[in-house]
Amino acid sequence: MVSAISILALLALSGHVTTYSDGTKELIFVQTLWRHGDRSPTKTFPTDPFQEDAWTFGGGGxxxxxxxxxxxxxxxxxxLRSRYVGDYQFFPTKYNAKQVTTCSSTSTNSEFQIYVRSTDVNRTIISAMSNLLGQYGQNDGSSVPxxxxxxxxxxxxxxVPIAVHTVDxxxxxxxxxxxxxxxxxxxWNLAKTSDEVKNFINSEKVQSMLGNLTKFTGQTVDIDNLWIITNALYIEQIYYNDTIRxxxxxxTDDLYAQADAINDQVQLYQNGIFKTVPNVVNGHDVGVLTRKVRGGPILDDMVMHMNIKLDCQGKTTPNCTWINNLKNYVYxxxxxxxxxxxxxxxxxxxxxxPNGGYPLYSAAVLLELYIDHADNKPYFKMVYHEQExxxxxxxxxxxxxxxxxxxxxxxxxxxxxxxxxxPDQPIDQWCYTDLDAKHAGMTTVSLFLIAVILAIQNDFMGLF
Structure with a gap:
């Protein structure tokens, strides 16, 4: 990895000058992760009067x-345009197709500014298209007929259409x-056998709610499919609030609030957030493992991009051309x-x-990478857009x-x-390994130690 001192030297050699600085800190890269916008339910329960034909917008379904x-x-x-084009003058005012290409290490195009990667579903692809329309599609004279x-x-x-890339x-x-x-x-199945999750599932309020919803919805409801009911009811209150009752x-409002609160706690567990730290079951810390397999890949991807961005400053080798002038990577x-x-x-x-639930429509995380010319070290800033x-x-x-x-x-x-x-292995390989295989067991001690360290630090910092 390039040293902090050599970063500044490489910047000088390359003649690279960004247009935004905060004191001695110079912005060189932005990564953006956003949630799609308002949508129809992805599915519902058998007795719901609002089935698929009730949803006609966005092509229907x-x-x-x-x-x-x-x-x-x-x-x-x-x-985003106001922040990075107007205030920071960091993104280009005018979109240029030469500035967008695939992020390939064999690319020979050294001039591009933005790369957009979407999951392969309509709502995220169209959200990206809508967002880019706001950034580079307005009739403001910046684009030429x-x-x-x-x-x-x-x-x-x-x-001006901007490409949105995706994978299966x-x-x-x-x-x-x-x-x-x-x-x-x-x-996740192992986590459900932990004392904390079992006590939650077997509590009177949870069992009562799951039993009532099973009776009302025409299907067996458990903590794994509860989200289907709460999500459908949430959206139906937006679009059919006058008739849902x-x-x-x-x-009832009270039933929904109770079911939603239960589902909120389930989501915390499914993302590896437990009150018991470390939450070790059969020698495995299910909290750390869950965070590794869910959020670990995208966190690693973002940090990898920042490391490459820093390491490639001033270089024109084939493995660096794709990122040299890349200013924004979007998920x-x-x-x-x-x-x-x-x-x-x-x-x-x-x-x-508070206490669970998912980010709201159009929530967005901005991860900014800076070079500080005072100490020649890299810094980051994380900014959050909560909702519309x-x-x-x-x-x-x-x-x-x-x-x-x-x-x-x-x-x-x-x-x-x-x-x-x-992740302990490349995620596309790790996903197809066995939890109790020899290689997985070898990581248990290190996972446990990491969890203990985090627990001690969290207690010391007063975060829990």
Whole structure:
């Protein structure tokens, strides 16, 4: 890895000059992770009067982005443009197709600024398109007719399409927390046998709620499919609030609130957040393993990008050309993605409403990389957009080890987190290993020690 001192020298040699500095700190790279906008339910329960034919927007059917969701991301795109084009003057004012390419180590194109990766579902792809429309598709004179877009009747004036890349959803372990991964399922099944989770499941309030919902919904409800009911009811209150109580006669605000609170706690468990730290079952710390297999891959990917960005300054070798002028890497994904990412960093409280629940529509994380010319070291800043109509909130100081009273934190803190929570093998291989295989057992001691260290640090820092 390039030294901090050589970073500055390489920057000088390359003639690289960014257009935004905060004192001695110079911004060189931004990564953005956002949730899609408002959508229809992805599925529902058998007795629900609002089945798939009740959802007609966005082309119709389950899990489609609504016009409201498109607007949320259009507005977020405008906010991002205001921050990085207007205020920071860091992103280019005008989109240039030469500045977008695939992130391949064999690419020969050294001039591009933005790369957008979406999970392979309509709502995240269209959210990305809507967001980019807000960033680079407005009729503000920055794009030229018949140069950047066709000057014909029917084409929105100023709209320049920007490519959105994707990979198969079943193998997308960065963006899709439900990608095929038998190992993750083994860890979750083991976590459910822990005393903490068993006591929760067997509590009177949980058993009573699951029993009532089983009676009301026409299917057996357990903690694994409870989210289907709460999510459908949440969206139906947005779109069918006037009739939901008459068509679902068992529905009440109190029942929904109780079911939602139970589901919130389940989501904490499913993301590796337990009150018992370490939560060791059969020699495995299910909390650490869960965070490794869910949020570990995307955290590792982001830190990898920052390390490469730093290491490639001033280099023109083939493995560096793709990132030399890349200023923004975007992940268009899901609430589950942000939740897993924040849980990997043990800052899930920023991602969710009090005590659980998922990030809201169009929530976005901005991870900014800086070089400090005073000490020649790299720093990061993490900023959060909670929902539509909210601004950008600095959450850097909430990360364990980052100092209070400043918006910046040493990149080594993030690197250490990524190393601690990095999957034990490449995730597409680890997902197909057995939890109790010899190689998995060899990591148990190190996982336990890491959990103990985190527990001691958390207690010392007063975070729990």
């Amino acid at each position: 389950w899990g489609q982005l609504s016009p409201a969701g498109m607007k949320q991301h259009l507005n977020l795109g405008k906010m 018949d140069v950047d877009y066709p000057n014909i009747t029917g084409w929105p004036t100023g709209y 959803d079943d193998t997308d372990h960065l963006g899709n927390m439900e990608a095929t991964c038998p190992f993750r399922e083994q860890v 008459t068509k679902n006669t068992w529905f 268009s994904a899901h609430d589950t993605t942000i939740y897993a990412f924040f849980s990997a960093l043990l800052i899930e409280e920023y991602a969710v409403k 109509n909210s601004g950008f909130k600095d959450i850097t100081m909430g990360i364990q080890g980052c100092p209070n009273g400043t918006s910046y934190c040493s990149l080594d803190i993030l690197r250490n987190f990524a190393q601690t929570i990095k």
